[in-house]
Every structure is written in structure tokens, then in C-alpha cells.
Amino acid sequence: MSLMQEIGIRARRASRELALLPTEKKNEALSAMASALVDSSHRIETENAKDVASARADDMDAAFIDRLILNKKRIKEMADAILQIVSLPDPVGEIYDETTRPNGLKVAKMRVPIGVLGIIYESRPNVTADAAALCLKSGNAVILRGGSEAFHSNAIIANILSESLAKVFVTPDAVQFVKTPDRSAVMEMLKMNKYIDVIIPRGGYGLIKMVSENSSIPVVKHDAGVCHVYIDEGADAGKAADITINSKVQRPGVCNAAETLLVHSNWLKHLPGLLKTLWQMGVELRGCERTRAVYPAAKPATEDDWYAEYMELILAVKVVDTMDEAVEHIEKYGSHHTEAIVTPSKERGWEFVRKVDSSAVMVNASTRFNDGGQLGLGAEMGISTQKLHCRGPMGLKELTTYKYFVIGSGQVRG
Amino acid sequence: MSLMQEIGIRARRASRELALLPTEKKNEALSAMASALVDSSHRIETENAKDVASARADDMDAAFIDRLILNKKRIKEMADAILQIVSLPDPVGEIYDETTRPNGLKVAKMRVPIGVLGIIYESRPNVTADAAALCLKSGNAVILRGGSEAFHSNAIIANILSESLAKVFVTPDAVQFVKTPDRSAVMEMLKMNKYIDVIIPRGGYGLIKMVSENSSIPVVKHDAGVCHVYIDEGADAGKAADITINSKVQRPGVCNAAETLLVHSNWLKHLPGLLKTLWQMGVELRGCERTRAVYPAAKPATEDDWYAEYMELILAVKVVDTMDEAVEHIEKYGSHHTEAIVTPSKERGWEFVRKVDSSAVMVNASTRFNDGGQLGLGAEMGISTQKLHCRGPMGLKELTTYKYFVIGSGQVRG
Secondary structure, eight states, X not given: OOHHHHHHHHHHHHHHHHHTOOHHHHHHHHHHHHHHHHHTHHHHHHHHHHHHHHHHHTTOOHHHHHHHOOOXXXXXXXXXXXXXXXXXXXXXTOEEEEEEOTTSOXXXXXXXXXXXXXXXXXXXXXXXHHHHHHHHHTTOEEEEEOOGGGHHHHHHHHHHHHHHHHHTTSOGGGEEEOOOOSHHHHHHHTTOTTTOSEEEEXXXXXXXXXXXXXXXXXXXXOOOOOEEEEEOTTOOHHHHXXXXXXXXXSOTTSTTSEEEEEEEGGGGGXXXXXXXXXXXXXXXXXXXXXHHHHXXXXXXXXXXXXXOOOOSSEEEEEEXXXXXXXXXXXXXXXXXXXXXXXXXXXXXXXXXXXXOOSSEEEEEEOGGGOSHHHHTOOSOSOEEOSSSSOOEEOOTGGGEEEEEEEEEEEEOOO | OOHHHHHHHHHHHHHHHHHTOOHHHHHHHHHHHHHHHHHTHHHHHHHHHHHHHHHHHTTOOHHHHHHHOOOHHHHHHHHHHXXXXXXXXXXXXXXXXXXXXXXXXEXXXXXXXXXXXXXXXXXXXXXXXXXXXXXXXXXXXXXXXXXGGGHHHHHXXXXXXXXXXXXXXXXXXXXXXXXXXXXXXXXXXXXXXXXXXXXXXXXXXXXXXHHHXXXXXXXXXXXXXXXXXXXXXXXXXXXXXXXXXXXXXXXXXXXXXXXXXXXXXXXXXGHHHHHHHHHHTTOEEEEOHHHHHHOXXXXXXXXXXXXXXXXXXXXXXXXXXXXXXXXXXXXXXXXSSEEEEEXXXXXXXXXXXXXXXXXXXXXXXXXXXXXXXXXXXXXXXXXXXXXXXXXXXXXXXXXXXXXXXXXEEEEOOO
């Protein structure tokens, strides 16, 4: 039996224990996890220093190293994020869709954990703690496979979390970390249908693609965000500017930031002012010909720009003659993540909501609101860009499934 | 561009039209589909005769040929099944989970079609009509790929349905049938992430495995049903017999039929009588040692028997000392499809529901009730055995997804 299979068997067994844990016990375990992180700050910092040293030796850039560094403050923030999950309602055990059939059978659904989640990530080490806490609260066992760049940090965090579970008499196998460094472990993980119910990749394009193409286990993708702001005719110039600026500038490196601005041709007179403001805020502008006719300082946009998820202060700008042209553009070039319309018309807002096929459609609000915390789900595992299972933020409820249960008094089928 | 890509592009375009179709228009289209099938009975029978002739030439057995044959009565039944879907509520457009955030944003979900479904099947030709009707009502475009054994029948049915859509001014691309006979078309289909949102395989173990292993598109599996009936201590002998017999005998060739009977050792005195009745009904019995001690006529069960989905009149029988032993057996050998308990105790029934991890758990009712019609969903695409997206019957609602929509008045993130 391979090491990965052993991990799988332990996780499956742990998942059965977790599925039946009362909310209070899960919250006690989460509190223990949070305390253990703070109490073990020194151990974490020591291990983290190894990752930081490797990153420096590999000449990684300053932003990369900054994301990697764990200090007492960041460890406290990780612990606080876990405590926040304590305060969220437990989705497990909810009974809904109750009906009674003509033959007297009582039919209902019960919300239950999915079972075993495999999380493959290449992000900051805090994902280790966040993911473990979300899985525990939703009653799932988790197998974590972090990126090599944060190997020591991820391993020590997972180790501390697992130890802290044992102290409150919850199986430490609820949180397991894959320590084998080679890629073959990931490939094996992606085929462990018997032990893993869902794979969640978190990371860049390459990781998502590798996982989708190789997994025989169902995958929930958290993919690219090529998000659009569409300014409709008649839009208030101030609101349009606020929403565009917030969507692009407030945090350009995240998936719900805007990449392309679409502007109705009847709004053109306001466009130069908006683009100038954006430029003053450090945004590089790449426009279609009609954009450049009113704002020549914009660089010409190429076909590639319409597909781009810049993740930085660059904005593509295109003028359209109708809402349908905007919708067509979004359908062709977008990633079905988040789009916003700025419009004075309720009807036009509604039309946009119906016609745009994205995980979240904003009317007169920033694209940046497509986020678990902002939409009221609490913490999230990411933003799903696929249509199966969950779309948009994946919070605690989205980490569950259901089973039907049927209460009879001896009914049989005729 | 390949033929499959062309089909994909047409389906994607059709899906956008279908997503916005009002319920009345979809119902009009379904009625047109039903009428067209009846009106074209002769054309269908002529094409069906070719499949039946091939099956005879290939020396297929009588049951196989019987499933394949389409006559006026069966065509009428296909049409009636479509008309039943007319009467089901349209899931699309439902607005739910509405909340208002502290910043005044109104957040809600809107139920929307998934988009384009790819259905790969090797079943009776009526699946062509059923699947097309369910997809149309739920606003999805469908790409159908049927088995070669019913190629002519499937092709003519799909063709008639598609023509009938055009007559009521709905895009005929809503229902497309893949006519290329070679397997490479299926392999190409499984990689068309850009055009297909979900793949639904319907068929035997080999098909499901091939699809899961090769698809880079999310799959909803309708897999094996290794279903159990567990007779708890104190169970009423009459109810236990009724439920066991119905679960095994009423229709043994379907996924929600029982394959294994688990019996609490305190119920042993009733077991010989039950097994004798089953035997009289033609059921072959394969028992554990303790079963054979009280009913020596049973053949000895092997390890393989516990895993078997017989699909015929064979029942494996095992004696257990506790409910937990039954639950362990189900976890180890079952397929998470359907299990039933017969018990006089509400508490014990509830415990079984909580501990068993299956798409449906029946208390004092036959396993045969895990069915879209029986559970109140109306028609179904199949019974999902996976945990992502939907579990148990996949009806109209399960053929949809949602999008978030957010109505603001200029809100941005701070």
C-alpha cells in the first residue's frame, strides 16, 4: 500500500467520525486549533524561515517573499480567521425540502458533509489553516497538498492543527498534509476516487489545468476572473467612476477585480474624464479605436487584451453601441466570473442580470463584492467558476451535500 | 474546425436562446415534440427495424432485442412521457436566498440552466426523447451520443425532435445528435470544456468508467446500485418480508433493487421463513455461514458476492450482531446508492439514517422508492451516486445551476 493510499484510508475513516460530531465539539476543536497556532508561533516562524531562505536563494521577487513570510502578527491573523469560523452556523444536519407523498412516505433531505476533500494549492501558507478550519466545521476530512515554495510552513501548520485536534479527542486524521515532495503524489491523489470525494485546486492557470485534465475525481474549479464593468447609457458619471475605479484599483491582484471596461457609445462624453482619473491612479489603459478617438493616450488594445486577466493595474477599454454588444463581448472573452453594470434603469439592470452568464452579476455595485464575506457566506474556500455544485463563493454550505431520507411504515412499490 | 466543434458552437449558441425562453414557449415546444413523435411513428419504426435486424444478425438475446424494439405503443409512451414534463413546474428563474447586506446591497440567487449538457448513453432509444425533453424544459441545450446498438432509432428520434422545434420557432440546435459512429467523437466530446458544461453518462460500468477517466468536463455519474436491506432486531416479520421482497423481486434489473440482505442476529428465528418465501419467488440465495446454519439451502456467499450488483434474482444474505456492523458492511461493500432499514424503533431508524452515507436512506420502506417519480421530482435523468451537485434522482431542478445577483446603488468596497 502506498503512502497516499494510507492517507486516503485514514481520511475516509476520519470523515465518518467528523460527520457525526456535534457542533459544540467541532467549535471546541476549532478553538484548540486557533490557540495552538498562537502558542506555536515560534515553531512556525522557524520553519517558515527555511521557506523564505529558499525563496531568497532562488531570487524570488520581493512581493513573492512578502506573501510567504509568517510573523507573529500574521499567525495571530490566521488564528483569528479560524475563530471567525467558530461563529458561523454549522450547515450539517439541516433538514429541508420536506414533503409527504400520497402513499404516506415522508421524504426530506438532510445536509451532510461531502466526506473527504483534497485541496491542492500553491498560495500563501494561511490557506493551510483556512482550508483545514472550513473543512472541519463542515464535517469533512481534508488532505492538503501545498506548493513546494511554502513546504516547511505548510507542513508545520498542518502538524500543529492535527496535534491540537488530538488534544480535544478529535481524530488527528481530520487534517492530513501530503509531505512527499514529488509530483507523482499529486497524480496518485487525483486518481483516488475511492478515498477522495472532491478535489479543489487553488492556484494559477497551470495548476487548475493540470488538475482538471488529470483528475478522475470531481473537481470544483476556482478559475480565472476576467471580469467586466459595463457602463450603460445614461449612467451617473460619479457612480460609474466609483464602481469602475473600485473594481479595478482597490485590489487589482485578485480574481474579482475588473479587467475590461465596456462603455455604451451614448456615454462617451464622460469617458475621457474617467480614463484620466484612472491613469492618474496608475492604471495603464488599452483601448479600442473608438476609445482612442476620445482618449488618444490609451495604447491600442489587441485581441489578446480582451482575454487577459491582468491581475495588475492595466484596464482594457471598449466602446459598444448596445447592451447586447456588451453581453456578446462578455460571452466571448469573459470567464463567467463577475460582471457589473452601471445603469440608471431598473429594467436595464434586470435585463443584464438575465442575459449575462456569470457566477455573480452586479447592478450598480463593484465587481469586488463577489466574495464569501461580502455576500454573507462568511469565510470561503474560493470562488467557483464552474456551474456544477456551486457557483461563486464556496462557503461552509457549499462544502456539504445532502442525502434523501424517507420515513415509511412498511410501504412497497406496486 | 471539426464536426464536433461545430456541434459544440451550435449548442452553446442555442443554450443562450433557451435560457431566456418563457415557460409557455418551452411547453409549446415539448408538445410539438410529442406530437411529432406520434405523427412520425412510421418513420421511427422503419429506422428501428434496421437496428433490430443488426441485433438479430449479431445473435443478441431476446431480452436485448425486446428492449430495442419500438412499436406504435412504445412511441406513444415516449410521447406521453414528454407531455408529463410539460406539466412539471419550470425551475428556471426562481429567485431564492434573498438577503440585504449591512451596506444595503440586495443579494439573491437566480436559478438558471446549466447551459450545454452532453449525454452519452447506451440504453433504450426512449432515452433520446426523455433526455431531450428534460433538457429543453430546464432550458439546456443537449448533445446526445447514443449507443451503436440503437443508432438508427436514436438518430431518427433526435431528428424528428429537432425538426419539430424549428416548426414552433425554437432553435433546432437545442437537440443535437452525434452521428459519427467512431469512438474518437466521444473522446473529442469529453474534452470540449469550452462548449459543454456537464457530461452525463448513462449506461454500464465500462461506459461510466471510460467517461470519468477521460472527461475534462465535470461529470454527473449514475453509477452502480449495490443496495442493502437491513432488518433490525425486533422488526415486524411481515413488514420485513414485504420490504425485502419488494426491494429484491419487484424489478431486479434496476439500480435501486436490493442486492444484499443484512439481518440482526436477534431476528434469526424469522429468517428461514423469509428466505424460503424468496426462494419460492425464484430468488437464488447466497448466505454467510450463520445464514447457512439456519437455512442450509443457501449457497455459500464469497467475498465477491458482497460487492455484486446482480441485476437479477440473486440475493446475498449476511447475519450481523449490531447495527454498526451492518453500517460497516454497507460502507465497505456498498455503492452509496440506497439502503433500507426495517425497525420498530424511531430512534434506531434515525441512527441508521445518520450513519449510512448513501444518496437515499429508507426507514421501513422499499429501496425501490429512490426514484424521481416516487420522491416527487417528476421525471429524472437518472440517480446520481456522486456527492457533488446532486445526489439521488436528477430531475429538472438538478439540471439547473444558479447565479448570484446583487442590486446596489453605487456601493464599492472599502
